[in-house]
Amino acid sequence: MQAIVDFILEVDKLKAVTRKIRLRDIGRYENSAEHSWQLALLAGSLAPHAPVGIDMDRVIRMLLVHDIGEIDTGDTMAFVEGGWDERKAAELAAVRRIFGLLPASEGERLLALWREFDESLTPEAVFANAVDRAMPVLLNLANQGQSWRENGISHERVVRRVGPPIQAGCPALWAFLEERLADARQLGYFGEDVQPG
Template sequence: MEQVVAFVLELDRLKAVTRKVKPLGQDRYENSAEHSWHLAMLALAMAPYAEPGTDMDRVIRMLLVHDIGEIETGDTLFFIEAGRHERKAAEEQAVARILGLLPHGQGEALLDLWREFEAGQSREARFAQALDRAAPVLLNLANNGQSWRENEVRYEQVVGRVGPPIAAGCPALWNHIAGRLDAARDAGWFGMG
């Protein structure tokens, strides 16, 4: 019980990790805990669009653990290339430490899920990654490109970085988003960076 409580209290720190996108109708930025919860709900709603045979329980568990390393590393804008490998290595160390708070066996299974998500090879990981890439896009489309404009993110960056994983993991979602990104570009919702 002590180990589980220590783990859960450590996870509470994820609420303090600020992201770059604002929740709809809010002046504040979302936090990584909200993002993870939102993705789990998105997975439930998008389940009919997943590849047949996708284990949705596994997808949701991946989405709940995929960002816990940010407790120590913080959130970095997805479009920043410099230092990506170093950040991922630091995040994996953080995830291993945090999951290591759990009783023997529990943490290892969750760390395997985190690694599966990062590798993006299984049908569940592809679907989870598609949702992770799509959620900020959907918020930006609903917020007139708020974080794209604030962070000088270009249309080409968004389409190039998020398009392939969304199309690979949930083609119907990419079909929904692609035309809206073109309209957002025409509306001037992207940065000039």
């Protein structure tokens, strides 16, 4: 029991990891714990549009653990280019440490889910990655492109980064978003194409 309590108190730190996008209609930025929770709800809500046979429970569990490593590494904006191998290695070390707080069988199970999401080879992981890429788009659309404008992210860069994984995992969601992204471009929701910090 103590190991479970130690783990759950450690993951409480995910609430302190600030992301680059503001909550809808609220001035503060979201944190990674809120992001993971919202992804789990979005995935469940998208179940009618998921590929046939998807294990939605597995998808939701993946989404709940996919950013645990950010407790040690912090959040990296999806549009940062370069350095991904180093960041992934640091995240892997972090999740090994954090999941290592649990009894071995449970820690190994969560690490396997984290790896499955990261490798994005199973239908569940492909769908989970689509959901992960879509949520910031939905928030940016609701916030008139706040994060895109603040970080100099162009329409082309958004489409290039999020289009393929969303299309691969949930084509109906991409069809919905593609049209809204075109409208957002006309409304000036995007920034100049610069490398975000």
